[in-house]
Amino acid sequence: MNQDIFGASSMGYALIESQRLERWQSFLKDGIGLHLQHADRNCLAFRMDSHQRRIIVKRGPAEDFAAVGWQLRDQATLNIALQRLHARGITIQESTVAQAAERGVARFWRVIGPKRLAIELFVEPLTSDEPLEMLSQGFITGEAGMGHLAITSRRGKDMRRFWQEIFDARHSDSIVERLAGVTLDIEFFRVNPRHHSIAIAQVRGLPIDPIRTKAQHMNLLTTSVTELTAAFLRCRRLGFEMAHEIGEHPNDREQSFYVLSPSGFEIELGWNALEVEEASWQASTYQGISLWGHKPEKLGAWNQLTTNLGNFGRGLRSLLKPEYSPLQERHSK
Ligand SMILES: [Fe+2]
Structure with a gap:
């Protein structure tokens, strides 16, 4: 497929694995100034715009990025990207309901990218109409x-x-x-x-x-x-x-x-x-x-x-x- 999908993708979210959830909450909410959307013992989620989840910090030992969400403009663009991955023999894993909910998207398709960074392709973020409560006036997305x-x-x-x-x-x-x-x-x-x-x-x-x-x-x-x-x-x-x-x-x-x-x-x-x-x-x-x-x-x-x-x-x-x-x-x- 020769269609050019330049202009039709962007970084959508980051999933981070850490044991230091309390410190992450202080860092992103009180320091950077994001909206804390969800907090429990094992998971934090932050908003910066209408997306329900832009940064998710999940309890685990890695102290590293667990995945990066990559948003495609529409289903047709997603299909082109998936076809290209498939043509290169790259394994594509579809999300479970629980994994998609954790990232705040309807569903995603996961590949292991260079340097083993998981890249999760998605089209539809879950959004929220609730007003943002954050220390920063706003973020560019x-x-x-x-x-x-x-x-x-x-x-x-x-x-x-x-x-x-x-x-x-x-x-x-x-x-x-x-x-x-x-x-x-x-x-x-x-x-x-x-x-x-x-x-x-x-x-x-x-x-x-x-x-x-x-x-x-x-x-x-x-x-x-x-x-x-x-x-x-x-x-x-x-x-x-x-x-x-x-x-x-x-x-x-x-x-x-x-x-x-x-x-x-x-x-x-x-x-x-x-x-x-x-x-x-x-x-x-x-x-x-x-x-x-x-x-x-x-x-x-x-x-x-x-x-x-x-x-x-x-x-x-x-x-x-x-x-x-x-x-x-x-x-x-
Ligand atoms: Fe930079």
Whole structure:
């Protein structure tokens, strides 16, 4: 099938597995400023718009993303994506009633994507008319969906192919970041007008992935610089460490901060992220991830390295275990 589904998908939800539910509740409700939609001993769910559930934190040992929901515009678009996955021999699992309810969607189709990140395709979110009760004035979602996801990889090319072949992702631009003797190549991909929904970072010349978790950070977008600074101050007051204080990226001109979540990966809260004009857009390469700011709260080269790149010991151990790619699976059979 040759139809282009660019523009017809977006990040819909994130399912996180953690033992630190109390801390997650404080972080997302009182820090970032989301609406707490549901809380029991084993599960928290948060709203930021009409969707009943945008972020779900479920009790479990992983301290990592358990799944990312990817919303398709309609059934026809979903069918194209499923057909492409099927044609590549990628196993597709349909949701149970309980799993769909947990994510706040009517149903979903789950695949294990690159780096074993579960990607759950869905069309119909469950929505709520109840007014939002949250500390933030609002978050940007709509057609471009919820923020973006940044993933470190040792197999950037295969990861990139997955998003391009299944969702018709387009390359927006690249950033080269030099850090404590290491060069990181970061590639930005859009699946809709937002400058990027997926960023893929790879250490140049070394087959290591220094990040423990399936994504290095998840980004959420708020509506103004006032909301951004208010959330920054709330998170800090609650004792959440800033991996990078407020700064600005050179490519999408987003101003943002990065805060360490209770599970150890970072949440980036930003505003003012660029939307791409397809007719005139030209991909370029930038030197350095920040125009200004984004300084680590705890200074020092070692801390900079650990908050940016995670634990290098883990990175070295990653040499021993091949990184999973669903595309590679097919070719090796
Ligand atoms: Fe980001």
